[in-house]
Amino acid sequence: MLVHICCSVDSHFFLKRLREDFPDETLTAFFYDPNIHPYSEYSLRLLDVKRSCRKLGVKLIEGPYDFEVWLDAVKGYEREPEKGMRCEICFDRRFEISAKKAGELGEKRMTTTLLVSPKKSQEQLLKTGRRVAADYGVEFVYVDYRSSGGTQLQQQVSKKEALYRQNYCGCLYALAQQREQQKMPAAELFSPICSSILPASVEERLNMYEKRLSIEDKGGNYRIFRHKFMNYRLKYGWVKQKGEILPSHILPYSYMKRRRCKGKTEYIEDGLGRLLREEILLLTLERYNRLISADYSCIRELIYAPPSFEEDLKVRDYLGMGARDISPVIILERIPEGSLEVCIDSEIYPDVREKLVVM
Ligand code: SF4
Incomplete structure (x- = not known):
């Protein structure tokens, strides 16, 4: 049959x-x-x-x-x-x-x-x-x-x-x-162009279940636990100056209630600046590279081959931001003078994640 x-x-x-x-x-x-x-x-x-x-x-x-x-x-x-x-x-x-x-x-x-x-x-x-x-x-x-x-x-x-x-x-x-x-959000339908693995995504589960299979094949023991956490998805975002898009990389958990804002930039020091609206932090690519020990030559390269989601998240720690900080952090090739327009449409939502624990 x-x-x-x-x-x-x-x-x-x-x-x-x-x-x-x-x-x-x-x-x-x-x-x-x-x-x-x-x-x-x-x-x-x-x-x-x-x-x-x-x-x-x-x-x-x-x-x-x-x-x-x-x-x-x-x-x-x-x-x-x-x-x-x-x-x-x-x-x-x-x-x-x-x-x-x-x-x-x-x-x-x-x-x-x-x-x-x-x-x-x-x-x-x-x-x-x-x-x-x-x-x-x-x-x-x-x-x-x-x-x-x-x-x-x-x-x-x-x-x-x-x-x-x-x-x-x-x-x-x-x-x-x-x-x-x-x-x-229908998080299963998000698929970043860089094919990085997002938290609680289908790809993350697929990797985990493949690993489970290889543990079973070797006769190992494991448990699968579920835990609740706040998840994040960036739907889209951009930075413009005088109507022109500036290449940018937006860090996970960057959130703006109104989605769009316009403000003046201010250079602080050592590759760090801010937009005088929405608590937006601006970071030069050079400073970002130093923080995560990377050597990206341009933002485009970073967009197509970013560090893992978790690695990217660590930048917030390196900058001394708290675990619950959702201020937008944007990486640019340089911090431009004058006014910028920023759009970030993202969602932060409670979710459940599976975790494989090898015994
Ligand atoms: S997958 Fe097929 S059976 Fe399931 S809801 Fe869609 S159309 Fe219906």
Whole structure:
């Protein structure tokens, strides 16, 4: 039987139950989920599914990540709520490719781990699954592993196996809607051009789960802890003089309530200056280089290959600013005389971060 897989939290429990109920079937897992965005989140979910299938001894096949085809398919349904038309099209697409794969492999039956997901409509899955599978001459197997305490049992299994638990369904539209309701930025969609790793980002989690896998492979012990902290995302920012953009680098936790301001510059000493508005601190690249022992030749170089987020943050310490200081700190090639216009659109918000502790 071909089993379409959506994520490890659903698949680990589902595959175990399926094996009990269909002992004569050889199960083949098929990970086809081009709906998952961004790609790093897709890689993370796949990584954990690989780990789960390896533990269960189930063969896993990865489908194509044809994200653009999926985007085209759901065009016009971006604002639909979960369980609406967009989801039906999403299931259609994933089941169609799964049914094709089942046909290619000579499988007569297929099913999906989405059936165990508490947030999905089983009626919708059943309707779509049966229709699509029939088109390819495959039987869609419907099982209900949610009722009679199934969901609680699934949660226990997920906890015991330390599976990666994502907190959104998968697509960028559901993510944006969810974060809007939570009044939180859709931090998963931030991707700096320099590809640096932001705190509590998908990339940070991906690195951590890869490390976890290598610890497990070596037989090591570990724990994953969660902790609350104030997170930061810079949406955009710039510095202008007489309408011309000046190359600049904005330090993490730089925040301006009004987002824009205009003021005169004042040179203080030794590569340090300030803008006489919004408590903005200006730092020359030369002073910045000295503080972090770097040798950036221009701001552009710094923008494309900055130090890590944590290293960058240390500059605030070196400048004697407190841990809770959110004054904007801007690095410029030189501190210009006259008036500057500054724009910083950033968010500081409570968040949760996972931490891997090797025992
Ligand atoms: S909410 Fe989930 S099921 Fe619905 S379209 Fe997005 S990824 Fe697909």
